[in-house]
Amino acid sequence: xxxxxxxxFLLTILVVTAVAIVRTENLFVAVMLMSIFSLLMAANxxxxxxxxVALTEAAIGAGITTVIFLGALALTARRxxxxxxxxMVPLAVVTVLAxxxxxxxxxxxxxxxxxxxxxxxxxxxYLEKTPELIGIPNVVTAVLGTFRGYDTLGEVFVVFxxxxxxxxxxxxGGLRDRSKEADAESIGLKHHLIPKVVGRLLVPFIVLFGxxxxxxxxxxxxxxxxxxxxxxxxxxxxxxxxxETNALRALPRRVLLGMxxxxxxxxxxxxxxxxxxxxxxxxxxxLASDPVVGQQVGIILIEAGVGxxxxxxxxxxxxxxxxREAS
Amino acid sequence: xxxxxYFNYWVFAVVLVIGFYAVIAKGNLIxxxxxxxxxxxxxxxxxxxxxxxxxxTAPIIQDGADGQLYSNxxxxxxxxxxxVVGVSMTAMGLALVVRIKEAYGTIEESVILEExxxx
Numbered sequence: 015x016x017x018x019x020x021x022x023f024l025l026t027i028l029v030v031t032a033v034a035i036v037r038t039e040n041l042f043v044a045v046m047l048m049s050i051f052s053l054l055m056a057a058n059x060x061x062x063x064x065x066x067v068a069l070t071e072a073a074i075g076a077g078i079t080t081v082i083f084l085g086a087l088a089l090t091a092r093r094x095x096x097x098x099x100x101x102m103v104p105l106a107v108v109t110v111l112a113x114x115x116x117x118x119x120x121x122x123x124x125x126x127x128x129x130x131x132x133x134x135x136x137x138x139x140y141l142e143k144t145p146e147l148i149g150i151p152n153v154v155t156a157v158l159g160t161f162r163g164y165d166t167l168g169e170v171f172v173v174f175x176x177x178x179x180x181x182x183x184x185x186x187g188g189l190r191d192r193s194k195e196a197d198a199e200s201i202g203l204k205h206h207l208i209p210k211v212v213g214r215l216l217v218p219f220i221v222l223f224g225x226x227x228x229x230x231x232x233x234x235x236x237x238x239x240x241x242x243x244x245x246x247x248x249x250x251x252x253x254x255x256x257x258e259t260n261a262l263r264a265l266p267r268r269v270l271l272g273m274x275x276x277x278x279x280x281x282x283x284x285x286x287x288x289x290x291x292x293x294x295x296x297x298x299x300x301l302a303s304d305p306v307v308g309q310q311v312g313i314i315l316i317e318a319g320v321g322x323x324x325x326x327x328x329x330x331x332x333x334x335x336x337x338r339e340a341s
Numbered sequence: 342x343x344x345x346x347y348f349n350y351w352v353f354a355v356v357l358v359i360g361f362y363a364v365i366a367k368g369n370l371i372x373x374x375x376x377x378x379x380x381x382x383x384x385x386x387x388x389x390x391x392x393x394x395x396x397x398t399a400p401i402i403q404d405g406a407d408g409q410l411y412s413n414x415x416x417x418x419x420x421x422x423x424x425v426v427g428v429s430m431t432a433m434g435l436a437l438v439v440r441i442k443e444a445y446g447t448i449e450e451s452v453i454l455e456e457x458x459x460x
Contacts, residue, residue: 018345025352032359032379041371048375055382062349063412064389065399070424071385079378079428086371086435090442094369095449104366108358115354124346126395128410133394137413145402153400153414154421162418169422176429183436234401239425324425331432338439 021061028054039094045083052076065235066154069227073243078328081250085335149306150232150313158237159313163296166316167281170323174278177327184334213255220248228321232310238317242324249325250332258336267333273326280319284312349390357383368450370438374431381427388416 031051035044052075059068123130140161141153148156158166221244228241253261285296292300298312299305360383363376392413400414438448445453 022345022348025348029352029355029359032356035375035379036359036363036367036372041369044372044375048378051379051382055386058386059389062389062393063397063399064392064417064420065401067385067389067417067420067424070421074424074428075382079431082428082432082435083371083375086439089439090371090448091369094367094372097366097368097451101366104362107365108362111361112354112358115357116351119347119350119354122347122350124343125349125390126346126393126397128394130391130394132391132416133413137415140414141400141402141411151402153402153411154417157414157418158421166422169426172426173429176426176433179433180436183433183440235399237421239421243425327429331429334436335439 017061021058024054024058024061028058039096040092041087041094042084042092044094045080045087048083049076049080052079066152066237066240069235069240070243073240073247077247078243078250078332081247081332082335085332089335089338089340147306148309148313150310152232152234152236154235155231155237155313155317159316160296160298160309163285163298163316166320167285167296170278170281170320173324173327174274177274177330180331180334184338210255213251217248217252217255220251221245224248228317229314231317232313238320238322239324241317242321242326243328245321246325246328246332249329253332253336258333262333265329267330270326270330270333273322274330277319277321277323277326280322281316284315284319288312349386353383353387353390356386370441370448370450371435373450374434374438377434378427378431381423385420385423388420392416 028051031047031054035047035051038044038047052071055075056068056072059065059071123132140157144150144153144156148160150156224241224244224247227236227244228238231237231241249261249265252264284298284301288297288300289295296312299308301311302308357380360376360378360380363379364373367373367376392415394410394412397410397412400411400417402411403409441453442448445456447453
């Protein structure tokens, strides 16, 4: 009961935040509210038993997305210009749409209904067979890594393609002049003592937690997607504190690109290795003499590939925005 | 109490149209992308709402907890990867917005359209 009330409370704030994001004309405020929106969403996911998704939303939605939006704001505009006319038609359209959708929800099974069709079909099979076939406790990781390995490979290549796309779009012309590196903004937060001291203490622990999430993904909430984002967050914090140049000295661009390519390649090669050993593409059970151990080896390897690609992509995207001269 | 079971879906509908409103009614390109992010978050909420089962817990199998109900892992896997793809697409959109700003000097849709008509 208390959980239901708390859920209603969180969802109400969620709606209020969404309205505030759309209404405010200050884009900086809108982006900050978007971060809060994501955090509230993550809390909701957690209440709804989706621990893995909550971790992903908190790391990526509230963390990385905000940083990328802020990077884009620095290059474009801080304020939205007020539009005075033409509001009534869209408002009418969305009101009707909302009414229709709310009317349609009465056909859906209510929250937590054990007889809902979604719980009847294949889901019990995965819950029942995962300990036997894969031997790891986290069913989400098992489905992600092996039962649905093809799709996850596809998602990794979507991240890869998006990263290459951003680099293409942003690297043509307008790059900041590297000889003027010593100007005030490129030395990070050197003149702010407290954020610098506290932030420096946090960076190693964020990266350590990222590695924990990576390697504990089979037993608890976590995995490559979350870990890649958390480690990227730690390194972005380092870049904000010490300046972009120092962060690029620690992790140069070609290392990041190598991570993007290498992670996707590692995932694909694990699939090919399965073929060479006589199984199907992405069939991990042939990787070791015991099929269950083979599945576990495969999951650890492909999760590492996912983590490396996601971390490399997000950092490359961050640096692509940060390196651009404001026009 | 029976009606409260639909509350998540109502919030899904309302948040979805709030995002949609920002996409169609706002002229600022960054605001449109924020709207798109809200829109997709609403879809995530609908999927995750469906995975919940009464008395269930997160789908991480515990030893010695026989008869424990677990929530449905499948919508969670779908949404987990969707979030990551979402941030990649947002970054791609923002990169295009940055280039539009450099080419037109503005990110307001009405001004961009005006300039296009003039040339």
